[in-house]
Amino acid sequence: MPSAAETITLPGSMPGTQRQLRVFSFGDPGARPKAYLQAGLHADEPAGMMILRELCKLLAAAEEAGEIKGEIVVIPMANPLGVDQALNSAVMGRFELRTGANFNRAWPDLVSGLADSVRKRIGKDADDNVELVRRELRRRIAALQPENPTMAQRIALARRAHDADLVVDLHCDDEALSYMMTPDALWDEAKRFAADVGVHSLQPNGHSDGAHCFDDCFLAPWQALNQEFGARVPLACRAFTFEMGGVLDVDPKQAGRYAQGFFRYLRRIGCIEGAAPRSRPNGLNEFRTFEMLDSPTGGLLLYRQELGAWVSPGDVLAEIVDPTAPDLDAPPAVIKASMKGCVVSRRLSRQVAFGDFVVMLAGHEQPASGKSKSLLD
Template identity: 35%
Template sequence: MDISEIVIEGDSAGIAWRLPVLRFAGSDPDAPKVYIQAALHAGELPGTALLHFLCERLRRAEAEGAIRSDITIVPHANPIGAAQGLFGGMEGRFDLGSRANFNRDFPLVSLRDRGLLIDDLDRYRAPDRLKRQLIHMALGADLVIDLHCDDESLQYAYIDEVFWPEASDLAAALDMDAVLLSDGESSAFEEAVSFAWKYEAPGEKKSRLPGKLSVTVELRGMRDVYPEMAAKDAAGLWRFLAARGIVRDEAVKLSSFAGPAVPLDNIEMIRAPHAGTVLFHRNIGERVSKGDLLATIIVAPGMPDGTIEVRAPQAGLIVTRVSDRLVRRRGDLMKIGCDMPSAATRKPGALED
């Protein structure tokens, strides 16, 4: 395993961040190259734990000569966000200097312009230099996996429709509960990677990308950081790498993915109609019917008629739930994956900021 660091100089004097990069060299130059990163939202740590266990397995494979492809791993992709302390808490999702989401506003370039991403980096702020160097590394690979987690959540993935159903092997290997089929219209990391591949020839959009994959994997919830879970997830990612011929493991046999694959238009974003204390009646992983009571919001504690009910707009699977119990008006409560499109209008791109 080769270990290097990318040094990101701060935007004020005396500050710099170090980004460790781990590389495993493959024996077959024709095998698809792999890039995996975790914790782009710095406080989302299930992926970092997964990669710790996966690297242990990869080091054994390296000693046995069982790694066929070049594998690049960034176990914690956001040292800037990890260093942002605010009143005793970490803000790792948004850059405090610009209010920008660390997983938005990645440059949308053609693959042939990959080199331009790291030209004259000093003219960019530190978070943008980080983003440019991350996506530059990723565009040197064929299979790109960005490990995140949700709040309270099943295990699921955002997969651009251009990769589906070929990417069902990843969903099967990780035993995902659901797949959300995205439209590729945001500037999030994995969609910026697929944009570069789709527009390898500028102005000519590819509708299929065989042999390629760029995906966001949501490894359950923020607090689901346990050794047994991380080891299980690492074993699942190993199975995927073996099935794709990245590593040699003749014992790996994948079953078919049996979970739902739901377009983003079929996701019901359940939002709070009023501020207050939320009492959930249904949990992640439960299937609900139209009209089922999902939550009660106490909007006027102790008062007659001081509550509001939130009911399911249609039948579906509860994929995520917010962990906060004091909610703001229009704050997200749940994501429900449904068989039919939502009646709510959705703009192209990501479901949330």
């Protein structure tokens, strides 16, 4: 067992509806580097939860062997509020049902006014400045008001994540290859991380849209201060989001391989004792452009390309059959690629409505359809 498995009680919306957040901690509190990993912020995305369960086993063994040098905090199920929301047996874990809030949007703004609040105390020593900024972030998070259960849950997570050197948020898609998303500023480091974990591809995130996702909540303050003060305030928190395949990807063996990958990277950055591992043979794809294709009609969905297939403009990706079409020989509607790309994500359900998302291509060239958009988990 790990040295500390803490249970935090979160308020529910009514008396008798509290939730519990389970936090696993490895290594000494305050040791550096500190890594924070969570899964299930979108509570209907179970792939990452299994990976962190497996990672906890590896970390517990490493702790037993005295190998944990930093501090590692793991929250395998970060959204006890969402995980218990269901409608007719389907988990509704992306949005908080009472308010409609997306659990991974509109995280607190820790940037506004931050530069001014530390300006007079910023000195020449970068390490001292990092400590100063972490204290200021802690103060800001302590001042946040838990005005509803979702906010109380966010504050509980932020209290544990805000001072980490590494923040990792695991999500998954509907039916997808695994991929990592990163801001451009961290691209080179993300390549090492993605290769260690063994994901299929690295992709830019879409944070310029001002969505205030979880990872951005902790990275954005450092980016803002680094821009303002230069090298005196380095990027002291690196925050990344992973999409670890699809909702069916809960096989413990596969999860165990990914957990080994995260463990490898934690060793690379010095959280765990041992020589930095050599990079794995790098089969990592780096994608910059995307095409999101929606269904032109409602019906039954037949895929013509598997995940991982490379396609060219004009290739048929899927057909949609209308089972009520009076003409029994009527051809199905088709969805075609308009760019050269790899099929990285698909809708899981084979029943599709007019306008539903169906398939995502990723590649290097802009789609002719213009249906590109920035990625958000």
